[in-house]
Amino acid sequence: MSTFSTHNFANQKALIRVDFNVPIKNGVITDDTRIRGALPTIKKVLADGGCIILMSHWGRPLKDIEKKPHLTLADFSLKPVVAYLSNLLGTEVQFADDCISDDACNKAAALKPGQVLLLENLRYYKQEEKGDKDFAEKLSKLGDVYVNDAFGTAHRAHASTAVIAQFFPGDKKMFGLLMEGEVIAAEKVMHNNQKPFTAIIGGAKVSDKILIIEQLLDKATDIIIGGGMAYTFFKAEGGQIGNSLCEDDRLDMAIALLKKAADKSVCIHLPADSIIADKFAADANTSSALSNEVPTGWMGLDIGQMAIAQFRKVICESKTILWNGPMGVFEMEKFQHGTKAIAEAVVEATKNGAYSLVGGGDSVAAVNKFGLADKVSYVSTGGGAMLEYFEGKELPGIAAIKNN
Ligand code: AMP
Numbered sequence: 001m002s003t004f005s006t007h008n009f010a011n012q013k014a015l016i017r018v019d020f021n022v023p024i025k026n027g028v029i030t031d032d033t034r035i036r037g038a039l040p041t042i043k044k045v046l047a048d049g050g051c052i053i054l055m056s057h058w059g060r061p062l063k064d065i066e067k068k069p070h071l072t073l074a075d076f077s078l079k080p081v082v083a084y085l086s087n088l089l090g091t092e093v094q095f096a097d098d099c100i101s102d103d104a105c106n107k108a109a110a111l112k113p114g115q116v117l118l119l120e121n122l123r124y125y126k127q128e129e130k131g132d133k134d135f136a137e138k139l140s141k142l143g144d145v146y147v148n149d150a151f152g153t154a155h156r157a158h159a160s161t162a163v164i165a166q167f168f169p170g171d172k173k174m175f176g177l178l179m180e181g182e183v184i185a186a187e188k189v190m191h192n193n194q195k196p197f198t199a200i201i202g203g204a205k206v207s208d209k210i211l212i213i214e215q216l217l218d219k220a221t222d223i224i225i226g227g228g229m230a231y232t233f234f235k236a237e238g239g240q241i242g243n244s245l246c247e248d249d250r251l252d253m254a255i256a257l258l259k260k261a262a263d264k265s266v267c268i269h270l271p272a273d274s275i276i277a278d279k280f281a282a283d284a285n286t287s288s289a290l291s292n293e294v295p296t297g298w299m300g301l302d303i304g305q306m307a308i309a310q311f312r313k314v315i316c317e318s319k320t321i322l323w324n325g326p327m328g329v330f331e332m333e334k335f336q337h338g339t340k341a342i343a344e345a346v347v348e349a350t351k352n353g354a355y356s357l358v359g360g361g362d363s364v365a366a367v368n369k370f371g372l373a374d375k376v377s378y379v380s381t382g383g384g385a386m387l388e389y390f391e392g393k394e395l396p397g398i399a400a401i402k403n404n
Contacts, residue, residue, distance in 0.1 A: 015143025149176025
């Protein structure tokens with residue numbers, strides 16, 4: 001495996017798999033985070049004197065067109081990215097309106113150092129998601145070096161994210177800078193962590209997080225459980241949870257998890273108290289209660305003051321922190337306080353030398369909402385991919401480059 005930073009791309013054609021699956025409304029890009037995320041990789045190749053062929057998916061054209069016949073492939077085009085990227089780079093970006101056509105091959109072959117070509121949406125072909133080998137081989141012919149910078153799709157064994165790597169020798173395939181950052185952060189937390197290692201797991205459902213918690217029982221010293229999923233544990237232990245979120249079919253599993261944690265000497269921290277509401281609404285009446293004594297007709301929608309103090313202490317004593325999932329319904333102002341306080345505790349621990357990784361879905365949205373994203377060690381952009389990594393799965397996009 002070669003490293004991107006030390007590779008010299010002079011006079012080479014870098015075929016870069018990026019994740020340009022950005023929100024586009026009426027042809028206008030409404031959030032350019034993913035495009036900006038790929039810029040360091042693109043700029044390094046251009047600065048070396050290489051040229052670039054960019055490939056990405058956008059949406060799910062074939063599946064959506066099947067369900068909504070008024071849509072056409074043109075509704076899923078990557079064309080709006082051309083002018084936007086060109087603006088960001090300050091250089092012309094060429095476009096091929098098919099990713100494996102003669103036109104794409106000719107344009108790729110004619111590229112000169114410093115030039116950039118964007119291919120049309122890979123998912124116009126069903127072969128992409130199927131991981132078709134012939135399709136992957138056709139794509140591979142477009143470049144001399146394969147760079148994967150799309151961590152968001154690293155958990156998919158698609159043609160452009162994994163299968164394609166077999167057509168490049170070991171020194172001609174590598175992670176881009178964005179992907180490399182994600183892999184280093186994930187490995188640091190799961191495999192090279194310093195103890196105490198606290199995992200903060202929140203969100204709605206315990207069933208969504210069970211695989212992660214199971215993995216963490218072998219890695220973490222402390223696991224903080226907040227959000228809606230905590231009430232399944234309280235009910236399993238015989239507590240009164242009123243109308244709080246609960247998965248009644250997971251009560252046995254919750255008890256088994258607590259027992260496993262005790263056997264492995266992992267401390268599980270459940271929120272002592274909760275902010276409770278008389279309905280699931282932004283304008284609900286609120287009060288506070290012990291989390292295992294929620295009155296009938298009320299529901300826990302955030303962690304309370306005691307829980308915040310309890311969790312803060314654990315977080316501030318940690319050397320490694322992984323955070324996935326909010327502590328409450330942080331989208332509503334009345335129930336954002338717990339998630340915000342935990343975000344601030346993670347920031348404080350980071351200032352004091354802890355390594356903190358915020359990964360997967362809503363906790364990322366939360367640190368962004370509170371303006372704290374640049375005050376933790378790493379915020380992952382790869383929602384589903386990062387979750388699967390934490391669940392202990394081998395990601396095809398990583399394996400394809402690392403394992404040969
Ligand atoms: P997840 O995608 O599983 O991480 O869940 C995130 C969602 O869980 C967010 O939309 C939160 O509003 C929601 N959530 C967090 N705490 C609670 C709670 N106590 N009751 C209901 N929903 C919650």
